[in-house]
Amino acid sequence: MLKNRNCIIRxxxxxxxxxxxxxxxxxxxxxxxxxxxAGVTASAVRKDFSLFGISGNKKAxxxxxxxxxxxxxxxxKDKVQKVIVAGCGNLASALIKYKGFEKEGIKIVAGxxxxxxxxxxxxxxxxxxxxxxxxxxxxQGIKIGIIAVPEAAxxxxxxxxxxxxIKGIVNFxxxxxxxxxxxxxxxxNLEHELENLVYFVNALSKTKKKI
Amino acid sequence: MLKNRNCIIRxxxxxxxxxxxxxxxxxxxxxxxxxxxAGVTASAVRKDFSLFGISGNKKAxxxxxxxxxxxxxxxxKDKVQKVIVAGCGNLASALIKYKGFEKEGIKIVAGxxxxxxxxxxxxxxxxxxxxxxxxxxxxQGIKIGIIAVPEAAxxxxxxxxxxxxIKGIVNFxxxxxxxxxxxxxxxxNLEHELENLVYFVNALSKTKKKI
DNA sequence: GAGGTTTTGCGATTTTTTTCACAAAAAACT
DNA sequence: AGTTTTTTGTGAAAAAAATCGCAAAACCTC
Ligand SMILES: NC(=O)c1ccc[n+]([C@@H]2O[C@H](COP(=O)([O-])OP(=O)(O)OC[C@H]3O[C@@H](n4cnc5c(N)ncnc54)[C@H](O)[C@@H]3O)[C@@H](O)[C@H]2O)c1
Ligand SMILES: NC(=O)c1ccc[n+]([C@@H]2O[C@H](COP(=O)([O-])OP(=O)(O)OC[C@H]3O[C@@H](n4cnc5c(N)ncnc54)[C@H](O)[C@@H]3O)[C@@H](O)[C@H]2O)c1
Numbered sequence: 001m002l003k004n005r006n007c008i009i010r011x012x013x014x015x016x017x018x019x020x021x022x023x024x025x026x027x028x029x030x031x032x033x034x035x036x037x038a039g040v041t042a043s044a045v046r047k048d049f050s051l052f053g054i055s056g057n058k059k060a061x062x063x064x065x066x067x068x069x070x071x072x073x074x075x076x077k078d079k080v081q082k083v084i085v086a087g088c089g090n091l092a093s094a095l096i097k098y099k100g101f102e103k104e105g106i107k108i109v110a111g112x113x114x115x116x117x118x119x120x121x122x123x124x125x126x127x128x129x130x131x132x133x134x135x136x137x138x139x140q141g142i143k144i145g146i147i148a149v150p151e152a153a154x155x156x157x158x159x160x161x162x163x164x165x166i167k168g169i170v171n172f173x174x175x176x177x178x179x180x181x182x183x184x185x186x187x188x189n190l191e192h193e194l195e196n197l198v199y200f201v202n203a204l205s206k207t208k209k210k211i
Numbered sequence: 212m213l214k215n216r217n218c219i220i221r222x223x224x225x226x227x228x229x230x231x232x233x234x235x236x237x238x239x240x241x242x243x244x245x246x247x248x249a250g251v252t253a254s255a256v257r258k259d260f261s262l263f264g265i266s267g268n269k270k271a272x273x274x275x276x277x278x279x280x281x282x283x284x285x286x287x288k289d290k291v292q293k294v295i296v297a298g299c300g301n302l303a304s305a306l307i308k309y310k311g312f313e314k315e316g317i318k319i320v321a322g323x324x325x326x327x328x329x330x331x332x333x334x335x336x337x338x339x340x341x342x343x344x345x346x347x348x349x350x351q352g353i354k355i356g357i358i359a360v361p362e363a364a365x366x367x368x369x370x371x372x373x374x375x376x377i378k379g380i381v382n383f384x385x386x387x388x389x390x391x392x393x394x395x396x397x398x399x400n401l402e403h404e405l406e407n408l409v410y411f412v413n414a415l416s417k418t419k420k421k422i
Numbered sequence: 423g424a425g426g427t428t429t430t431g432c433g434a435t436t437t438t439t440t441t442c443a444c445a446a447a448a449a450a451c452t
Numbered sequence: 453a454g455t456t457t458t459t460t461g462t463g464a465a466a467a468a469a470a471t472c473g474c475a476a477a478a479c480c481t482c
Contacts, residue, residue: 001415001417001418003468004468004469005411006470008407008410008411009403009407012402012403012407013387013403016385016386030428030429030430031429038387042429043470043472044471047432047469047470049430049431050430056429056430057477057478057479058430058476058477059478059480060429060478060479061430075409076410076413077406089305090304090305090308093301094300094302094304098301100402101402101405104405106405106406144405144409144412168408168411169408170401170404170405174311175227176249182416183412183415184411184415186407188401189223190381191223191311192220192224193381193399194294194312194317194355195286195288196223197380197395198286198355199287201354201379201394202287203212203213204212204393205378205393207212217439218439241460242460243459252441254440254443255440255441257462258439258461260460261461261462266461267459267461268447268448268449269446269461270449270450270458270459271448271459272459273460
């Protein structure tokens with residue numbers, strides 16, 4: 001099994017770039033066009049493809065439509081991915097309202113919250129009491145969850161998710177989660193993202209001054 | 212200059228973990244305690260510290276307070292970082308409302324939008340017309356920006372930011388940005404994060420079945 | 423259809439990152 | 453004071469990821 005997260009993220013980027021090229025009327029691409037569009041090197045493109053047994057035509061590059069089919073299949077985009085969110089505060093509201101996920105075959109099917117004021121069954125995306133998470137996830141066979149609860153609640157919520165069949169979590173709370181070994185957690189930490197930026201901006205400005 | 216993004220992200224994680232340990236009453240840590248709390252290995256902790264010339268005491272570990280001071284200084288947390296946001300839609304609203312940034316010394320000082328309906332000068336965090344971004348950034352010497360505009364507008368907005376002194380951008384729009392070489396862009400792509408999760412969940416379930 | 427050109431596919435190489443492993447320092451114990 | 457125990461700090465080794473480089477295939481031109 002391939003473990004390189006960056007490589008899979010690049011596949012997503014190729015996919016997005018290919019949709020854009022397609023929309024511009026292109027039918028074929030060469031590895032270097034695609035590389036430019038995705039912001040990587042041509043040999044990275046070819047290497048990644050070779051890792052997944054994707055091949056093009058020497059001298060004629062890759063057929064965009066065919067390529068998209070293969071990438072979409074690798075990325076599990078041949079079926080709609082049902083996702084739930086725990087914690088329906090500010091961040092989750094933005095996620096639930098976001099139209100872009102639908103285009104990508106990602107469907108947030110329900111939110112869960114402990115605050116009764118947030119509950120709403122008649123919504124397009126219902127917000128249900130946290131106690132219903134368990135049954136919902138089991139019955140619908142949901143595999144992917146998003147954690148958007150406060151830091152203090154995240155560990156507990158993750159445990160409930162994993163216990164009831166969730167296999168992958170995107171966690172926005174700024175805390176590490178314990179996960180069973182057949183499960184995955186992807187962390188999105190916006191503070192760290194900004195801190196990181198501050199570090200590199202400072203570091204760059206220092207090196208520039210030396211020159 | 213150190214280029215390893217992961218290493219800097221780990222420093223942020225150490226910092227968070229140290230605050231938690233501090234709150235629990237700890238005064239000192241050993242590399243392995245900290246490693247556990249931050250979700251890394253003890254040798255990674257020591258190696259990272261050695262890279263930044265941070266040293267502890269053999270047999271007595273590290274003084275938490277002192278360590279925090281050093282990490283905070285490396286991460287630029289000794290002064291408040293002023294940040295602006297372009298695009299004040301759903302996502303930016305969540306960011307603007309988020310209380311957690313303040314605790315981390317990150318202050319979103321203004322939002323900018325093309326939609327007049329979003330403008331509001333009397334808010335705690337004012338939302339101003341996009342045309343004012345230029346002057347605002349220059350006058351206040353802002354170095355960090357967040358892009359939360361639609362994909363189609365992101366390139367243009369980034370260009371304006373960079374032209375007026377922004378050195379680092381966190382970009383939520385699902386598109387690569389052109390950046391001057393003394394500037395940095397950190398990408399946060401939530402679709403890709405979910406896609407990635409789907410890939411690894413599928414991959415793991417396949418390898419498990421083989422066993 | 424020979425010769426030239428372009429582009430893929432992938433093994434080999436290089437670079438980067440992580441992990442190991444152990445000497446040296448410091449504390450604790452005897 | 454010497455011995456044992458514990459933990460750091462960092463070179464060395466290993467592992468992982470990125471990049472290079474080039475043979476081979478496909479196409480084009482004449
Ligand atoms: N909003 C941001 O921009 C932002 C930025 C960085 C990090 N985060 C992180 O994302 C998470 C969510 O942030 P937010 O701004 O949406 O917070 P929020 O306070 O707006 O929302 C949290 C929601 O979780 C609910 N909740 C609390 N405990 C719960 C539980 N045990 N089970 C289910 N629901 C529970 C609350 O009722 C609330 O609706 C937090 O961990 C925060 O640290 C948010
Ligand atoms: N909301 C999410 O959960 C989510 C998830 C993934 C990605 N994103 C990305 O984040 C970005 C923002 O998403 P959102 O949901 O907040 O969108 P949104 O439509 O709610 O907000 C976009 C805002 O940008 C403003 N805008 C448009 N053009 C502008 C310009 N040229 N200059 C300044 N402002 C401009 C609009 O008036 C609007 O207020 C998008 O690129 C989106 O693809 C959002």
